Amino acid sequence: MILRNVRLATLAGGVRRGAAMNDLALRDGVDVRIVEGRIAEIGTGLSGDGEDCGGRLLTPGLIDAHTHLIFGGCRAGEFVQRCQGATYEQIAAAGGGIRSTLRQTSECNDLVAIGRKHLDWMLANGTTTLEAKSGYAMTSVGEIAILEAYAELSQQGPQRIVPTLLGLHAVPSGIDRAAWVEEVCDNLIPEMARRGLAKYVDAFVEQGYFTPDDARLLASAAGQAGLRMRLHVDQLTSGGGAELAASLGAATADHLEQTGAAGIAALAESNTMPVLLPASVYALRKSKYPDARAMIDAGLPVVLATDFNPGSSPTPSLPFVMNLACVMMGMSPAEALSACTINAAASLGLESEIGSIEVGKYADLVLWDADDPAQIAYWIGAPLVRRVWIEGRVLRA
Ligand code: NIG
Ligand code: FE
DSSP states (O other): OEEEEEEEEOOOSSOOOGGGGGOOOEEEEEEEEEETTEEEEEESSOOSSEEEOTTOEEEEOEEEOOBOOOOSSOOHHHHHHHHTTOOHHHHHHTTOTHHHHHHHHHTOSOHHHHHHHHHHHHHHTTEEEEEEEOOSOOSHHHHHHHHHHHHHHHHHOSSEEEEEEEEESSOOTTSOHHHHHHHIIIIIHHHHHHTTOOSEEEEEBSTTSBOHHHHHHHHHHHHHHTOEEEEEESSSSOOSHHHHHHHTTOSEEEEOTTOOHHHHHHHHTSSOEEEEOHHHHHHTTOOOOOOHHHHHHTTOOOEEOOOBBTTTBOOOOHHHHHHHHHHHHOOOHHHHHHHTTHHHHHHTTOTTTSSSOOTTSBOOEEEESOSSTHHHHHSSSOOOEEEEEETTEEEOO
């Protein structure tokens, strides 16, 4: 199959750091040949059957490197409270927050159906690969059930799902923190690794949730099991989280709203990639966004993700996140697109397979109702995704 006459944002050339994040490696008026799910040829006047795309923009499928895909119910009631001035922290202290979702998730008997609904929302927004965390059970049985649902969804497709065991999300009731950390480290991590149900582990390092020492124990258990780490750090309070993630050799440090110069310097000296989640700042009606400009100036390969979850970030839309990154953090639309494609792929260890349009890579593609890549971040809430392909299979969003 050939897609003719497209404006390509290829993102070829590998992970982007610093100034290179502005380079989309554009090619105008080219044809793309897809054979057996992969990009076979890019050029002009390719011979064979094809479809004229009218000069529209074709990008790599978007990659969402931080989602909480499966959870029960929703927290629209908390949203109403926040609209009236209550804070996320006040709502959590009153028994809402993550605990409310733990209760609602425990009442669900079809986790796969919930995940399917959310995957459809993401597909409509151009997401072809996503990371998906457990974390809304906080019992071994429940965490395993969420990861099993990810394995089933991944097998069904169409999207590629990279599973993360978020074993330390909220301290479960009826068991103390240390006992739960031990259960996660001694039992859950080895079992999930053995069964291939998790590629990463994660913890919410925050006052009232889990401590840097808990994260260290998690890192050592993950290391022994051959899993890498992603960490929620410096979201609500500044606790040296970026430095912690860097020192533990985490693949990513996520959130980073409160991270300052020292944390950015620590990341710059490590291979830990910053994953920024501006929709969670916006939805919580907070004003302090991560300092994306300082991170890019420091040469970091910034990643953007939705943080899709029912509490702090109820959006499945990476184009919306890209808009926030531009409007609220001063990123350019091109930087935002690099952050949601090749950089996101690298944060998941998949940069050799996805994240750019290059010969040999999977044909995960989005055709946009636009010709200028800046339009993806520019239009807010417009249904710009015209067509999506995953491994060469066309899926109408
Ligand atoms: O990434 N920070 C911790 N976890 C989520 C919020 C979860 C929730 O409120 O349910 C986050 O923002
Ligand atoms: Fe999160």
